[in-house]
Amino acid sequence: MRTAPTILHLDMDAFFASAEQAAKPSLRGKAVIVGGLGPRGVVATCSYEARVFGVHSAMPMAQARRLAPNAAYLVPRFGLYKEISEQVMGLLRDLSPLVEPLSLDEAFVDLEAGQAAWDDESARLAGVKLRADIRAVTGLTGSVGLAASKMLAKIASEQAKPDGLVLIEPGTERALLAPMSVRTLPGVGPATGDHLRRAGITTVGEIAEAGEDELVRLLGKAHGVGLYAMALAHDERPVVAERDTKSVSVEDTYDVDIHDRVRVRMEVQRLADRCVQRLRGAHLSGRTIVLKVRRYDFSTLTRSETLRGPTDDPAVVREAAARLLESVDTTGGVRLLGVGVSGLADYTQEDLFAQARAAADALPQVAEEGMEESVEEPEVPAERRWHAGHDVRHAEFGHGWVQGSGLGRVTVRFETPDSEPGRVRTFRTDDPLLEVADPLPLVERRPGGVGSPAAGGEG
Numbered sequence: 270m271r272t273a274p275t276i277l278h279l280d281m282d283a284f285f286a287s288a289e290q291a292a293k294p295s296l297r298g299k300a301v302i303v304g305g306l307g308p309r310g311v312v313a314t315c316s317y318e319a320r321v322f323g324v325h326s327a328m329p330m331a332q333a334r335r336l337a338p339n340a341a342y343l344v345p346r347f348g349l350y351k352e353i354s355e356q357v358m359g360l361l362r363d364l365s366p367l368v369e370p371l372s373l374d375e376a377f378v379d380l381e382a383g384q385a386a387w388d389d390e391s392a393r394l395a396g397v398k399l400r401a402d403i404r405a406v407t408g409l410t411g412s413v414g415l416a417a418s419k420m421l422a423k424i425a426s427e428q429a430k431p432d433g434l435v436l437i438e439p440g441t442e443r444a445l446l447a448p449m450s451v452r453t454l455p456g457v458g459p460a461t462g463d464h465l466r467r468a469g470i471t472t473v474g475e476i477a478e479a480g481e482d483e484l485v486r487l488l489g490k491a492h493g494v495g496l497y498a499m500a501l502a503h504d505e506r507p508v509v510a511e512r513d514t515k516s517v518s519v520e521d522t523y524d525v526d527i528h529d530r531v532r533v534r535m536e537v538q539r540l541a542d543r544c545v546q547r548l549r550g551a552h553l554s555g556r557t558i559v560l561k562v563r564r565y566d567f568s569t570l571t572r573s574e575t576l577r578g579p580t581d582d583p584a585v586v587r588e589a590a591a592r593l594l595e596s597v598d599t600t601g602g603v604r605l606l607g608v609g610v611s612g613l614a615d616y617t618q619e620d621l622f623a624q625a626r627a628a629a630d631a632l633p634q635v636a637e638e639g640m641e642e643s644v645e646e647p648e649v650p651a652e653r654r655w656h657a658g659h660d661v662r663h664a665e666f667g668h669g670w671v672q673g674s675g676l677g678r679v680t681v682r683f684e685t686p687d688s689e690p691g692r693v694r695t696f697r698t699d700d701p702l703l704e705v706a707d708p709l710p711l712v713e714r715r716p717g718g719v720g721s722p723a724a725g726g727e728g
Contacts, residue, residue, distance in 0.1 A: 271417040274392045274436050275381040276508060278414040278422035279361065279399070281374035282431040285314035285350055289343055289658060291408045291711045293670060295682055295690035300324075300340035302333055306657060311521050313345055317431055327522045343658030347550070349708040350374075353407050360402050364395060367508045374411075377419055379508035389438060396434045408686070408711040417442070418504035420455060442502035447474030454499045460567035461488065476500035517551065518559065518609025519543045526565050526602030533599050533606070534591065540608040541590045545583040553613045554579035558589035561607035562597050569605075570597055579614040586610065655679040655698060662706040666694060674698060686711050 281287070285303040290296045300319035304312040310330035322337040334342070354373040361368045361376055365383025370376045380386035386395045396413040403411050410432040414425025417439045424446075425435040437445060446453070451473060452462050468487055470476055476484065477500040485493035498504070519540050527533055537560065548554065556579050563569045572593040580586070590608050655661070655674040661681055662668050669683035672693060679698050684691030686709055696703050 270439075270503065270505060271381070272439055273381070273386070273388050274415040274417050274422075274439060275379065275386045276416055276419055276422045277364075277378040277380055277392070277396060277399070278416075278419070278426040279357070279376055279378065279403075279411050280414075280423075280426045280430070281357065281403075281409060281411045283314055283316050284353075284374035284409070285345055286316040286319070287409050288350060288353060288711065289341075289346075290316060292349070292686050292708065293658075293682070294684050294686070294688060296341050300337050301343065302330075302337065302340050303343050303345050303658070304330055304333075306330060306342055306344055311523075315340075327524070329524050332524060341658075344656040346659060346708060351550075352708075353409065353711070356406050357403055357411070360399060360406065364399065367510050369508045369510065377422065377508045382508070389436065393434070393436050396436070400432075400434060406712060418502070419506050419508065420499060420504040421445075421502065423455075424449075424453060443477070446500065446502055447472065447477070449473045451476060454496060456492070456496065458567075461492070464488070473500050515613065516559070516609050516611035517544060517548045517553065517555065517613070518561075518607055519547065520561060520605060520607025522563075522605045523603065526604055527606075528600075528602045530599060533603055534594060536606050537590050537594050537608060538587050540606055541587040542583050544608045544610055545581060545586050548581050548610055554581040555610035555614065556580075556612035557610065558586055558593065559607075559609040559611060560590050560593035560597070561605070561609070562594075562599065562603060563605035564599065565602035565604060567604070572596055573611075575612065579612070660706040660708050662704055663694075663696075663700075664702040668706060668709060679703070685709055687713065 286301045301316040302319050303314050312326050312328045312333050315324045319340050324333045324337050361378050364385045365378050367379035367382040386392035392415045412426045412429040413434045414422040416422040416425050416437040421437050425437050429435040451457050451465050481497040484497045557575045559573045561571050574589050655671045659671050666683045669681040672680040672682050680695045682691050682693045
């Protein structure tokens with residue numbers, strides 16, 4: 270392992286919710302919850318103000334509404350989040366050629382590879398500058414962890430939240446880890462944690478004391494050996510630069526096990542649609558459809574089916590996922606469901622189009638999260654769908670965002686990222702002066718500033 274804390278882990282703070290607060294002055298300092306607003310929706314991200322009420326990501330939205338009834342509930346704006354993410358990743362690549370993104374808002378950076386740091390002080394200075402640059406470019410905050418390994422850097426960034434920096438000095442790792450819960454270590458989920466607890470092991474220090482042989486007896490060779498090494502602060506995993514996407518997938522974890530088979534089928538169809546949205550957003554298609562099911566006892570099953578050629582058609586993916594579900598017993602309850610597509614390509618197979626149209630006629634359509642399902646009425650044009658939190662523009666009142674809609678009315682708050690909290694007005698949903706708009710930049714872009722092409726970063 271390294272002798273200097275030159276691996277950096279960045280985790281943006283409550284990313285989606287923080288972006289919404291930055292864009293909407295009236296929501297700053299208030300509870301904000303972003304996710305699917307439909308009856309089966311789940312929380313994607315919530316602000317720290319919402320977490321005070323016990324709300325957390327992956328929680329069913331209905332439960333979040335009970336805990337925080339006065340919070341602002343918004344539909345995600347993934348286009349905006351992706352744009353901000355690209356700005357942040359540009360700043361990370363300015364530090365080093367070795368950047369390993371884990372998600373839109375999280376990444377590892379090898380500072381040594383970019384000669385950005387070589388000892389404690391230079392690593393700390395790099396982290397401080399990065400946080401300042403992120404705030405200047407995006408208006409948002411991120412937490413930074415610095416350590417000699419990826420595992421410890423991630424633990425450090427978690428300790429730094431929100432809006433902080435923690436550096437773990439080499440040589441102090443085992444003393445730092447010893448009192449922490451076993452759940453702190455990567456790969457220790459609820460099932461493994463419970464198994465260790467029954468054996469009298471609840472802290473990382475007790476894992477180290479138990480010894481490798483005991484860990485192997487309890488968890489098997491692969492997991493036991495790896496867990497023992499991590500308890501001793503040994504982690505030799507390198508930072509791996511961004512590679513081509515091998516698969517696209519989505520999954521939801523449910524706070525309460527799902528026992529209703531019909532509900533399970535509907536969840537799988539909804540996940541299939543979300544997966545295809547991500548697939549199309551990346552301009553990809555795929556041949557292999559994968560279904561993931563974690564049952565009530567934490568056993569995880571995967572099933573896959575390979576098509577004749579790549580597709581990005583939602584009906585084809587839904588139909589394949591539905592077939593895969595038929596081979597899985599869910600009678601005891603389901604904790605997690607996921608749908609993925611692998612075998613990716615940048616084209617679709619033409620001869621699948623007819624199959625897709627036939628499947629579309631045969632299968633019921635699943636409404637998007639946050640939208641009411643329509644059976645008999647014709648589909649509402651996309652430009653008249655007023656998603657809570659999304660941007661609009663009125664010919665007379667200017668830029669604003671949708672605060673809510675229903676019963677033929679849409680309520681809009683007119684404000685911009687750099688304005689004072691704005692006024693609220695209500696219109697008919699078919700008002701010809703109201704239209705969908707693109708998000709505004711959270712920070713005014715200045716030529717030659719931090720993150721601009723002249724400064725070497727992404728704008």
